[in-house]
Amino acid sequence: MGTPHLEAKKGDIAESVLLPGDPLRAKHIAETFLEDAVCYNQVRGMLGYTGLYKGKRVSIQGTGMGIPSISIYVNELIAEYGVRKLMRIGTCGSIQENVNMRDVVLAMSASTDSSINKIRFGGLDYAPTADFELLHTAWSVAKKKNISVKAGPVLTSDTFYGDDPDWWRLWADFGIMTVEMETAGLYTLAAKYKVQALALLTVSDSILTGEVSTTEERQKTFNDMIEIALESA
Ligand SMILES: O=P(O)(O)O[C@H]1O[C@H](CO)[C@@H](O)[C@H]1O
Numbered sequence: 001m002g003t004p005h006l007e008a009k010k011g012d013i014a015e016s017v018l019l020p021g022d023p024l025r026a027k028h029i030a031e032t033f034l035e036d037a038v039c040y041n042q043v044r045g046m047l048g049y050t051g052l053y054k055g056k057r058v059s060i061q062g063t064g065m066g067i068p069s070i071s072i073y074v075n076e077l078i079a080e081y082g083v084r085k086l087m088r089i090g091t092c093g094s095i096q097e098n099v100n101m102r103d104v105v106l107a108m109s110a111s112t113d114s115s116i117n118k119i120r121f122g123g124l125d126y127a128p129t130a131d132f133e134l135l136h137t138a139w140s141v142a143k144k145k146n147i148s149v150k151a152g153p154v155l156t157s158d159t160f161y162g163d164d165p166d167w168w169r170l171w172a173d174f175g176i177m178t179v180e181m182e183t184a185g186l187y188t189l190a191a192k193y194k195v196q197a198l199a200l201l202t203v204s205d206s207i208l209t210g211e212v213s214t215t216e217e218r219q220k221t222f223n224d225m226i227e228i229a230l231e232s233a
């Protein structure tokens with residue numbers, strides 16, 4: 001039973017899964033927000049939990065960082081465990097003046113500097129896009145809860161530490177709001193398998209101002225994003 005990266009049995013994982021990059025964020029969310037949470041995965045320390053949120057079954061699975069890592073978990077969750085709704089809950093860096101620390105951004109689309117889709121589509125471009133129904137639901141949940149959210153295009157980058165300090169300016173000129181490292185991979189696989197996906201991102205640092213969050217804040221204090229994702233699930 002299980003897969004190379006998940007030791008869960010069939011049925012251990014809910015149809016709706018929240019996907020933080022950091023496995024300790026998965027643990028914190030399961031312990032803080034879910035009832036009767038059970039840990040179903042410890043392989044490679046990539047913790048996964050299933051529990052109840054307001055009576056509905058939901059799972060939280062760490063993905064690790066970058067498209068290659070999230071792609072392993074997303075492939076296995078969908079193909080082997082029947083997951084149908086995937087919501088990335090991640091952190092990102094702002095590259096726009098009107099996108100501030102702690103803002104929540106719903107990623108409508110994910111441009112990328114990764115070559116993964118160039119390889120897949122023989123050199124042609126593919127536009128990884130959020131599921132509209134999930135996006136609409138998350139937007140409505142946020143409005144109902146009076147949580148301020150922004151929706152727009154993000155960049156999924158293969159690098160956290162680039163060589164050119166001005167690398168982000170061209171993307172910013174073309175409207176990209178924030179930068180992170182997984183969403184393009186998630187949206188592409190969701191399209192391939194015909195399931196729903198959305199990335200909700202909290203701004204953890206600003207590439208414009210140099211502001212940063214602490215490690216503890218990254219693990220624990222992004223409750224607005226988590227509540228929107230759990231309610232949408
Ligand atoms: O907070 P997570 O979900 O890991 O997301 C962001 O943080 C990591 C980089 O520090 C990358 O995975 C990036 O996408």
Ligand SMILES: O=c1cc[nH]c(=O)[nH]1
Nearest residue numbers: 091092093179180181
């Ligand atoms: O990938 C990421 C995540 C947070 N902040 C960044 O600048 N990049």
